[in-house]
Amino acid sequence: MKTDKQDAPVNLLDVAREAGVSRATASLVLRNSPLVAAATRERVQQVMQRLGYIYNRGAANLRQNRTNTIGLVLSNISNPFFSTLTAGVEEANDASEIVCFIADSAESPERQARQIQRLREHNIDGLILCPAVGSDERVIADLDRLGLPFVQVLREIPGCARDYVTVDYAAGIDEAMAHLVTAGRRRIVFIGNFSTHSAARARLEGFNRAAARLGLPSLPVIAGGRDNRYDEAALDEILASSEPPEAAICYNDIIALAVMGHLRRRAIGVGSDFSVIGMDDLSSASASYPALTTIATMPHRVGEAAARLLQKRISRPAKRSEQLVITPRLIVRESA
Amino acid sequence: MKTDKQDAPVNLLDVAREAGVSRATASLVLRNSPLVAAATRERVQQVMQRLGYIYNRGAANLRQNRTNTIGLVLSNISNPFFSTLTAGVEEANDASEIVCFIADSAESPERQARQIQRLREHNIDGLILCPAVGSDERVIADLDRLGLPFVQVLREIPGCARDYVTVDYAAGIDEAMAHLVTAGRRRIVFIGNFSTHSAARARLEGFNRAAARLGLPSLPVIAGGRDNRYDEAALDEILASSEPPEAAICYNDIIALAVMGHLRRRAIGVGSDFSVIGMDDLSSASASYPALTTIATMPHRVGEAAARLLQKRISRPAKRSEQLVITPRLIVRESA
DNA sequence: TTCCGCTTTTGGATCGATCTAAATTGATAC
DNA sequence: GTATCAATTTAGATCGATCCAAAAGCGGAA
Incomplete structure (x- = not known):
């Protein structure tokens, strides 16, 4: 009975041993590989359930080169416009099992640089960025040097012609x-x-x-x-x-x-x-x-589009860059 | 000259070799340990700079039991109230080098459970939660089983008497x-x-x-x-x-x-x-x-307080739980 | 010279998964 | 009985850091 509280978290080796298979097989089950026999899969899954196994994505990330995380660096997250945009990003991410770090540059290029650096250390797969006022091409150069895929939203650093979602x-x-x-x-x-x-x-x-x-x-x-x-x-x-x-x-x-x-x-x-x-x-x-x-200007849609575009970019790093333009709509009410 | 683009990211071993020290020493420099001699530290730091070394926190996390990440699961992130709260959390985090995953439960307990599970897989150190409507004590039980420190904000699951930040x-x-x-x-x-x-x-x-x-x-x-x-x-x-x-x-x-x-x-x-x-x-x-x-109701302050309380909880898991109550203020304008 | 104690450095194990290439199994064919 | 082949399974290396216990360096005292 290894269902203890936390002294020794259950890992894949525990599961494998308990199920009478190797660590490699257990790993295949985890990833739904078609290689494992149905009966084995079933058995391993039951053991996982029983032991309360929790997948350690951090460990997996070390080996793979994807973390299923992205960063969202905005110039002012308390602005309701950006919060709706965030909700859009969230929605697109939730569907693809991606989680999102959020950071607020508060319109400071220095703070923005710090945030990006920090996110980079956490091995994000990509970045959605609304550049702080005063950001220049050095930001882009940095991201390139790090080989970090990114999508700009709403604002664009002049003359860089990269993935970009904006509003017309x-x-x-x-x-x-x-x-x-x-x-x-x-x-x-x-x-x-x-x-x-x-x-x-x-x-x-x-x-x-x-x-x-x-x-x-x-x-x-x-x-x-x-x-x-x-x-x-x-x-x-x-x-x-x-x-x-x-x-x-x-x-x-x-x-x-x-x-x-x-x-x-x-x-x-x-x-x-x-x-x-x-x-x-x-x-x-x-x-x-x-x-x-x-x-x-439909911020929710902008957010969703940006998240999807980033996913495309991550899976095909060499593809041509894309500029998405959302068409806004006039809502006539009483003030005009 | 290993300052290549991305084919082979520079790691600590590269740095150590280049600086003529061991991986262990380089690691100590990274963590500002007082053990290393000033001259050595200087030399290693210069090499890091020169090679464009980027700390791989993911790798470190595997060994340590902290990731410097927390989760923020809200019931509706597009609500401006919550976005200001998020900004407060951000601000407290930025000061302590913590980054924050954001997730939107959209008032669905099922989605909330999924989000928490996902964040847990990413080894967050703790969670700030505004429970979705309809959440019950099972959420708390789950968090306890996972040994995951958490702070509730604004809403509280009845009868659980845990860390909690709210408004009077x-x-x-x-x-x-x-x-x-x-x-x-x-x-x-x-x-x-x-x-x-x-x-x-x-x-x-x-x-x-x-x-x-x-x-x-x-x-x-x-x-x-x-x-x-x-x-x-x-x-x-x-x-x-x-x-x-x-x-x-x-x-x-x-x-x-x-x-x-x-x-x-x-x-x-x-x-x-x-x-x-x-x-x-x-x-x-x-x-x-x-x-x-x-x-x-000062959401920014609520967010900051929650982030700080969570940090306390993380560093002292056994401490007594704390209920923080922010006192609101009536702002008299024209409507009353 | 030897020994002590202090500062500094280090090798090797380790975290928990994935990856690769090879081994095992079992069924079928010759 | 052995060879062939596909379907499963596996051992062992690996990712990039930290941790630990032990080693090395060094100045001064016996």
Whole structure:
């Protein structure tokens, strides 16, 4: 009776002995090899059950070159957008028996480097990375040197052309702008993000191109700050100008909700006098008042796609790199 | 020149050979042992640097009985509350060089069991668990059988008296009720959650006790549904009754925001005619209109505390179990 | 020179699985 | 009775670190 608590964990050799086979055979049973005879398999499995055997994947990993673990390094895990993305990754992983380390770079390239190093020591098979603001090609060079497969999500380190899952922000903004113009709005401002990572750039460029194509007057961009703040003074200034804007497209929903509050305090009717469109479709967007019209960027789907792409990359390290672009959708509610 | 790409990763033996010492000495350098002479340490470290050596923690783990990994199994990772909690766990871990597996039980005890089993195979040192609805003492029994240290967060499997970090919901609700009564509200309803886990029970009981103590009339509880829905029809019914409520305390902010929308559609002035108080203080609470008064449950702090408690438990498996209770704080805004 | 004690270094076993190549078994054919 | 062949099983090396007990180096005292 070796079903003790923990003094001596049951290992494969114990199982083999008890079942009267060799360690090698027991190992084959573990891996569902077709080599073992049905009767033997049955017997070994019963012994495993009886002894309460627990597979030690760590030991197996030492011998194989896969661990069935991946890393997910995000720039800010407390952002609801990223948590939904994480849930998507999780879902894809759960199906393939992969577990996921999570790490938060908190937008610090140094911390990000530390996290990646640490994960690497744990022999992750691959990495899903949303690069911290300020990351440069050295990150990619490091990953290459380590031979670590990776997929970038949402943001891309410029000029590296690797596996990448993103959202077609420009298309979403096009749709939003078209919607606003149809509703008769022409003076539209963009309220931005503090940084210049690829996602921020794509949104702003998408905005500028759409404005140009639609022949809209060009207004100054309202700058954003850290932690989803924006330049309130600049917004006030432009609102007080002789030709104030009639609508805003915001970098994301968090900013859009704040902008709505700001307009309300200035007694500007959101939805009537002024339209506001956000981006992401967080759950709080539908619960706001007025309910926020927003560009749904479907983080769950992004996460799933990234996890699957990473799995492909891991199994075929030499395959051509792939860029997946999720098409967002405008969700029209009351704010525009 | 062994600085190749990946064909043959550099291991400790390579380093030792190159530095002209034994594998054992190199290992001591790795662990900063005071046994090695300063000159030797220096030399070995330089060789490690030069060869681009990467520590293989997996190999070390096989020999030691620690992996410096923990598991975090949550009931719903896309909930912003839990993502902030995760950030707290991360922060405490980062400081102690621990990495964290994340898993989402999605409120399914079966899936939860599978996740725990999987993490166990990866030899995690411990587990932070927010038990899925419907989990029973078998989960605890399993963990005990595996000798796996764990800490429960926010919810507790009844009658197990183990390490546990939670929030004093009753105290928060007391404060909220006192605030309402001071403002002259007496007919207060509770709008609940669908389930009966310990956190849901604590909130409801806290509400009932406070109502009794303050001598308030007792109104029927509005039931909640899955995914933070609630029984809208029941709310309408009670609003239409002869003595309608003047305030609501909601299970959480997500429900509170939805309730505010509902009241608005019924032309009931939130903050003026009717007070609404939520719980958690999600970032969307301050951005809502009217800004939501809420009981801040400080998930970041809960996460940090849980991670630290787990570390204590891991280093001293036999120590007395500890229950940590975070005291919430009422954040008064416009909705009440 | 020998011996002691201290600091530093080391060989070899070990953790628990997988991998490889070879051995065993049993059935069938000659 | 022996050879052939496929289906099963196995011994032993291996992954890359840590642990232990023992060895080596070395300065000073007897």
